[in-house]
Structure formats: structure tokens, C-alpha cells
Amino acid sequence: MPSRLFPLGGPVSEKDIVDREDFLVSLETRLLEGQSIMLAGPRRIGKTSLALEVLRRIKAKSCHIAFVDLFRYNTKREFSLAIIDACLENRSGISKTTAALKEGLKKIAGGARLTAKVQDLELEIGLPGEGESDDELFNYALRFPEILAKKDKKQIVVVFDEFQEIIRIAGEDALKVMRSYFQMHERVSYLFLGSKEGMMNTIFGDKRQAFYRFATMLPLPPITREAWNEYLSSKFAEKRIVVKGNSISEIIDLSGGHPQDTMLLCSEVYYALIEAGEVRLTLDFVRIGYNRAMLTLSPVFDELLDELGKISYVRQTLIDIAKGLRIYSGRNVNPNEIKRAVDTLVSKAIIEKTSRGSYNFVEPMLKSYLINKIDVY
Known part of the structure; x- marks a missing residue:
């Protein structure tokens, strides 16, 4: 093993x-x-x-x-x-x-x-x-x-x-x-x-x-892209895996640098390489690892969405933010209700406000999951 x-x-x-x-x-x-x-x-x-x-x-x-x-x-x-x-x-x-x-x-x-x-x-x-x-x-x-x-x-x-x-x-x-x-x-x-x-x-x-x-x-500082690149490159090198092209950059892009999700994605990439008997990390293996990581995270994300669905407008507001929609217009909903939904998402550390009307996902892979999810709420 x-x-x-x-x-x-x-x-x-x-x-x-x-x-x-x-x-x-x-x-x-x-x-x-x-x-x-x-x-x-x-x-x-x-x-x-x-x-x-x-x-x-x-x-x-x-x-x-x-x-x-x-x-x-x-x-x-x-x-x-x-x-x-x-x-x-x-x-x-x-x-x-x-x-x-x-x-x-x-x-x-x-x-x-x-x-x-x-x-x-x-x-x-x-x-x-x-x-x-x-x-x-x-x-x-x-x-x-x-x-x-x-x-x-x-x-x-x-x-x-x-x-x-x-x-x-x-x-x-x-x-x-x-x-x-x-x-x-x-x-x-x-x-x-x-x-x-x-x-x-x-x-x-x-x-x-x-x-x-x-x-x-004290605010916890974000992990820099350069630090992730150095760490991940060294970890794959431990197992004499040769990194091809911009595979590490793609991993960081897909995980958004979220600590646990980045580790999960890399773990799935690593085991995909082992199973294939391959020692070259390519974009194809990054994609395989990403799909596997998403399968692991799907039940977690679905449970979160079910929980958010119990609160008026919160789940739909989150999906709209993920899809880049203007959450305060185009919907027949009282703006105060939308604000309460946003405040709930911020308080639960699911999103963070970056500027007026602009938000980041704390866990970027959740955003990708929502965008690609077939089921429309």
C-alpha cells in the first residue's frame, strides 16, 4: 500500500x-x-x-x-x-x-x-x-x-x-x-x-x-499560488512523478487553493497515476482526479444545499451567485429577503463579500459544482 x-x-x-x-x-x-x-x-x-x-x-x-x-x-x-x-x-x-x-x-x-x-x-x-x-x-x-x-x-x-x-x-x-x-x-x-x-x-x-x-x-492569510506550486511540485517529486506542462497550475485553478479540497484533488490525481502505472502528471490525469474528487464532495455539497433549502431564498441565491447573475434584479423577490439570504451565506462562511454586489466562494469547488449541476432549483 x-x-x-x-x-x-x-x-x-x-x-x-x-x-x-x-x-x-x-x-x-x-x-x-x-x-x-x-x-x-x-x-x-x-x-x-x-x-x-x-x-x-x-x-x-x-x-x-x-x-x-x-x-x-x-x-x-x-x-x-x-x-x-x-x-x-x-x-x-x-x-x-x-x-x-x-x-x-x-x-x-x-x-x-x-x-x-x-x-x-x-x-x-x-x-x-x-x-x-x-x-x-x-x-x-x-x-x-x-x-x-x-x-x-x-x-x-x-x-x-x-x-x-x-x-x-x-x-x-x-x-x-x-x-x-x-x-x-x-x-x-x-x-x-x-x-x-x-x-x-x-x-x-x-x-x-x-x-x-x-x-x-487575527485574519488567517490565504496561501499564495507560488507556495502551493512549490509544495505540490515537491510532493509529486517525492514519488518521482514528472510534472508535465501546467498540470500544477491547473490543480490550483480547479481547487481554488482551498486547503482541504486541494489535498483531496491531489490525492485523487496521485491514486489515478498509481492505478494507471504512470509516472507522468498530465492534464488528463488532473481531469480524472478532479472528477473523482467531485464525486467525493457531491454528497457533502448536496447535504449543504438541502440544509440551505430550508431557509427562504438562500439556496437559490447561492446558485444565482455561482452563475454570476444579478441577485437583486430580475426576480420578483423583496430585496430585503435577498439581503437576508446573502447574510446567511456569509455567516455560514459559504461566501465572502469582496465589494458591493460581488462575492467569492470560500470553497471554489462548490461554485463549480453548482454551475455544472444539471438539477435546477
């Missing part, structure tokens, strides 16, 4: 992060200086990969780190224990430390040495008891990163992935509680990631919100 040349379906390693070194250096510097950061953007553009790479670099500088993905949790108690667990992994080297403590220190895997580490934490810091309410545990968890950082005389960087989910998990009032603790922390900096840009921008940019101006809102 060939190794996976182009990573898919999750965070990528440092060597597969394309054209982000300057941004990573800036992010690391800011976090180590104690600044908290907010990064918002649609899913599958590399936010989590960047966060994990920054944590790796920060840990290498003898700092504590913690990563909490809010998509995994449904209750305030689950989220609270996740924060404590993520922080304790810096000391105990095991996951689910709090769950293990409930079963008794003697049952913790790893022997006496590990048990002593956890006993030290229990006796000198004090772990939450089973009788505490969810609110008490939540308050304790929010204090815990600073408690641990001071106890160990370390700085700690905490990443909250999909931070907007806190409202689903604990309600809007939880934001006020979190801010009240976080603003007092001296040894902790926070990196907030979110895929729902509208919600994240409201949480951090609306002066009526508790987290207003708590974190610096």
Missing part, C-alpha cells in the same frame, strides 16, 4: 502546513507574550493544524499546553472536566486523570511514581470532589489553568477549538463567568478557534458581549 502522500480528514503535520511559517511565528510570539488570540474561519482551512503546531513549538520551550475541542462535549460538567484533564496531562502524562482519580489513586496506571505525581496535585492543589455542583466544578475548571501554572512556575497556553459551541454547552451566561476568571490570569494565554465566523465575531467584536476585545482577532 502506498503511503498517504496528501493528508486528508484531519490536522496535518508541520511538513504539510503550506505557506504559514510567518503566521506561526507571529502566533507563537503573541501567545508566549501573554496575548490571547481569536482565529475564525470555515472548517477544513487548517486552523486546528496551525493550533496544534503552535502548541508543539510552545511545549518545546518548556511551557504547559492544553487543547480542548468543544465539539466533543454536551454538558457543562463534561467541558469542565475536559479543561482539568487537558491541563493535568502536563503533569501526569495520562489522559482522563480526573476519571482515574474518582476510582482511587491506587488504580491509576503507571505505578507509584505516577501516583505520587497525582497525589501531589490532589494534596497541594486540590482536585474537585464528586459532591460539587456543575456550576462549582465549572468555576473550579476555569481557575485551574492559572492554579497549575503558578504551582509549576510555568506559562500555559490553552486552545479552545470550536469555541462558539460554549453557548450550546453552557449557555450565553457562561461567557460572562469565563471572562471574569480569564481576565485575572497572569500566566495563561488563550487561543480561541471557531468555524462559525458570524458567532465568533459577535462574541469577540460586539461591545455588548463579555469577551469584547478580550482577544486579538
Whole structure:
């Protein structure tokens, strides 16, 4: 079986992060200086990969780190224990430390040495008891990163992935509680990631919100065409595949440089080459890979369209934008309805406004799919 040349379906390693070194250096510097950061953007553009790479670099500088993905949790108690667990992994080297403590220190895997580490934490810091309410545990968890950082005389960087989910998990009032603790922390900096840009921008940019101006809102820079060309050429060269003509440029044009879609397209091109026993990348193989990638993405796009179809005028407005039609004229629809449809598409990070009446697709292959789709809504 060939190794996976182009990573898919999750965070990528440092060597597969394309054209982000300057941004990573800036992010690391800011976090180590104690600044908290907010990064918002649609899913599958590399936010989590960047966060994990920054944590790796920060840990290498003898700092504590913690990563909490809010998509995994449904209750305030689950989220609270996740924060404590993520922080304790810096000391105990095991996951689910709090769950293990409930079963008794003697049952913790790893022997006496590990048990002593956890006993030290229990006796000198004090772990939450089973009788505490969810609110008490939540308050304790929010204090815990600073408690641990001071106890160990370390700085700690905490990443909250999909931070907007806190409202689903604990309600809007939880934001006020979190801010009240976080603003007092001296040894902790926070990196907030979110895929729902509208919600994240409201949480951090609306002066009526508790987290207003708590974190610096950094835009994620686009990957340049030159960087993609260099990266993709080197990846195919790893397998001694000879790139013919403008095949790489065609890949970038078709994917629009969207990180995950570009990786998917290249992966399908690569496997098409393997199956054909060919070592020359030509435009014909790019087209085969593109068609295969579209087959993979079709169910995803269809599900998205079905979801958008539940909201008045949204799906048709998206299709009209894809086809380059003037969305505010030629239709017997109230302009306010069209504006609401556009605002919905922007808030869902499907399109982005570039100028008055002009929009870009965040995922260019979705635009191509809509243009070429036979079914007319």
C-alpha cells in the first residue's frame, strides 16, 4: 500500500502546513507574550493544524499546553472536566486523570511514581470532589489553568477549538463567568478557534458581549499560488512523478487553493497515476482526479444545499451567485429577503463579500459544482 502522500480528514503535520511559517511565528510570539488570540474561519482551512503546531513549538520551550475541542462535549460538567484533564496531562502524562482519580489513586496506571505525581496535585492543589455542583466544578475548571501554572512556575497556553459551541454547552451566561476568571490570569494565554465566523465575531467584536476585545482577532492569510506550486511540485517529486506542462497550475485553478479540497484533488490525481502505472502528471490525469474528487464532495455539497433549502431564498441565491447573475434584479423577490439570504451565506462562511454586489466562494469547488449541476432549483 502506498503511503498517504496528501493528508486528508484531519490536522496535518508541520511538513504539510503550506505557506504559514510567518503566521506561526507571529502566533507563537503573541501567545508566549501573554496575548490571547481569536482565529475564525470555515472548517477544513487548517486552523486546528496551525493550533496544534503552535502548541508543539510552545511545549518545546518548556511551557504547559492544553487543547480542548468543544465539539466533543454536551454538558457543562463534561467541558469542565475536559479543561482539568487537558491541563493535568502536563503533569501526569495520562489522559482522563480526573476519571482515574474518582476510582482511587491506587488504580491509576503507571505505578507509584505516577501516583505520587497525582497525589501531589490532589494534596497541594486540590482536585474537585464528586459532591460539587456543575456550576462549582465549572468555576473550579476555569481557575485551574492559572492554579497549575503558578504551582509549576510555568506559562500555559490553552486552545479552545470550536469555541462558539460554549453557548450550546453552557449557555450565553457562561461567557460572562469565563471572562471574569480569564481576565485575572497572569500566566495563561488563550487561543480561541471557531468555524462559525458570524458567532465568533459577535462574541469577540460586539461591545455588548463579555469577551469584547478580550482577544486579538487575527485574519488567517490565504496561501499564495507560488507556495502551493512549490509544495505540490515537491510532493509529486517525492514519488518521482514528472510534472508535465501546467498540470500544477491547473490543480490550483480547479481547487481554488482551498486547503482541504486541494489535498483531496491531489490525492485523487496521485491514486489515478498509481492505478494507471504512470509516472507522468498530465492534464488528463488532473481531469480524472478532479472528477473523482467531485464525486467525493457531491454528497457533502448536496447535504449543504438541502440544509440551505430550508431557509427562504438562500439556496437559490447561492446558485444565482455561482452563475454570476444579478441577485437583486430580475426576480420578483423583496430585496430585503435577498439581503437576508446573502447574510446567511456569509455567516455560514459559504461566501465572502469582496465589494458591493460581488462575492467569492470560500470553497471554489462548490461554485463549480453548482454551475455544472444539471438539477435546477
